[in-house]
Amino acid sequence: MIAPTRCRPSPSLSPPPRGAASSGLAALAALITAIALPAGTVAQTPSSGAAPSSANVPAVPPRLILSQEVATPPAQTEAPLRIVLLLPTEQPLLRRAAASVRSGAMAAFALSKPEPSVRDCPYPNEGVVAAYERCVDATVDWVIGPLSRSDVAALAGARLALVRPTLMLSPLGATPPAPMAVLAPDLDSEAEAIARQAGDDACRKPIVLDTGGALAGRVATAMTLAWRERNAIGLPVVTLGARSAWRKLADGWRQDNVDCLLFSGGGATLAELRPYLRDIAIYATSASYEAPLERTVDWTGVRIADAPWLIDADRADFIAVAAPAPAPDAPAPSPTLARLYALGVDAARIALSAARGALPVEFDGAIGRLTLRDAQYRRVPMVGEFRERALVKAGS
Numbered sequence: 001m002i003a004p005t006r007c008r009p010s011p012s013l014s015p016p017p018r019g020a021a022s023s024g025l026a027a028l029a030a031l032i033t034a035i036a037l038p039a040g041t042v043a044q045t046p047s048s049g050a051a052p053s054s055a056n057v058p059a060v061p062p063r064l065i066l067s068q069e070v071a072t073p074p075a076q077t078e079a080p081l082r083i084v085l086l087l088p089t090e091q092p093l094l095r096r097a098a099a100s101v102r103s104g105a106m107a108a109f110a111l112s113k114p115e116p117s118v119r120d121c122p123y124p125n126e127g128v129v130a131a132y133e134r135c136v137d138a139t140v141d142w143v144i145g146p147l148s149r150s151d152v153a154a155l156a157g158a159r160l161a162l163v164r165p166t167l168m169l170s171p172l173g174a175t176p177p178a179p180m181a182v183l184a185p186d187l188d189s190e191a192e193a194i195a196r197q198a199g200d201d202a203c204r205k206p207i208v209l210d211t212g213g214a215l216a217g218r219v220a221t222a223m224t225l226a227w228r229e230r231n232a233i234g235l236p237v238v239t240l241g242a243r244s245a246w247r248k249l250a251d252g253w254r255q256d257n258v259d260c261l262l263f264s265g266g267g268a269t270l271a272e273l274r275p276y277l278r279d280i281a282i283y284a285t286s287a288s289y290e291a292p293l294e295r296t297v298d299w300t301g302v303r304i305a306d307a308p309w310l311i312d313a314d315r316a317d318f319i320a321v322a323a324p325a326p327a328p329d330a331p332a333p334s335p336t337l338a339r340l341y342a343l344g345v346d347a348a349r350i351a352l353s354a355a356r357g358a359l360p361v362e363f364d365g366a367i368g369r370l371t372l373r374d375a376q377y378r379r380v381p382m383v384g385e386f387r388e389r390a391l392v393k394a395g396s
Contacts, residue, residue, distance in 0.1 A: 080117050083348075084145075085145060086132060103323060105345065108352070116352070121135035121145075129158045143166040149170045153173075156172055156180060163180065165354070168181070168183070168184075183350065185307065185343060187287055189381055190285035190287075193382075195230070195283075198227075203259055203260035204260075206258070206260035206261070207237070208262045209262065210237055212239065213265075216265045219264040220264040258280060260282075261280050274302075284304045289304055289335050302385070306381055309339065309345075310339065310391060312382060312384075
């Protein structure tokens with residue numbers, strides 16, 4: 001059926017002459033019929049007073065609508081993503097870390113339109129698998145968490161009845177089972193980045209200083225491997241002894257023309273050692289930057305591999321999700337908590353970017369430039385330099 005076209009006569013036109021109305025309607029009917037006919041068909045105009053024959057008047061295709069009132073289907077709005085935050089906010093030792101990750105994620109979710117439906121799924125010690133099974137069903141689009149290495153290993157090795165896309169936030173050391181993936185800041189990538197920076201800075205005779213302990217030893221090993229990969233030679237590794245021998249140790253380095261020190265330890269040790277290291281450039285990882293700058297000694301000149309969130313904080317996309325400023329009487333958040341906040345921001349943005357599809361292969365994140373390989377995001381951190389109690393991008 002052809003929908004009628006509604007027309008309004010223009011007030012500026014004179015009415016048609018008497019007797020012209022019937023002929024005008026007949027012409028309009030003939031025109032509409034001709035439009036509806038298939039190509040090559042001649043319209044038959046019935047004679048006056050004769051009923052039109054159904055054999056001579058072809059049926060109008062139902063898809064033809066001449067009215068301006070074309071029916072349009074209602075817009076289909078996709079349902080908001082359903083996301084579970086599987087974080088250990090009930091564990092005393094991890095509560096603050098988990099809260100920082102959650103705050104960063106929620107700041108990123110708040111900017112999404114439509115905003116996702118987020119469910120918190122806290123759990124006590126050794127309860128991550130039970131929490132996953134309790135909180136995750138077939139309607140969940142993404143799970144973000146868990147946070148600790150032990151919980152990530154437990155979840156990856158569990159025989160779960162249902163597994164939804166899950167972004168785990170600590171290194172696993174192996175390819176995670178599908179559809180799980182790993183997003184985690186790591187010191188190994190920072191050790192590699194700072195060793196490359198030392199090479200770019202044309203260090204002539206660098207050494208690696210191992211301050212002792214499993215973590216520092218792993219960082220020292222990563223530094224030496226990265227240097228060897230770039231320069232085809234190894235780096236001497238020196239173990240830091242008792243404090244009483246530090247002056248003699250540093251004097252010996254200067255006599256041997258050591259010009260760069262790749263430091264693997266923590267910030268407290270570096271703060272105590274720094275006065276002995278005049279004229280020696282220092283390169284470090286985020287393991288050395290634990291206390292807020294206003295509570296550290298002057299580290300001007302020290303170069304560090306760390307999250308862009310701390311080094312390039314004025315980036316526009318970082319400002320949009322920045323944490324609220326602390327109260328005047330509240331302590332400044334530690335760099336460690338700031339990194340965890342950035343991890344939450346990246347986890348949320350990656351989940352939003354993937355939506356109900358595949359994870360992005362490349363992502364410029366708050367913890368570094370990320371590349372997905374074997375279901376794990378490999379990170380390239382940023383290198384910064386301390387200048388008068390401020391941390392800025394190296395070379396800026």
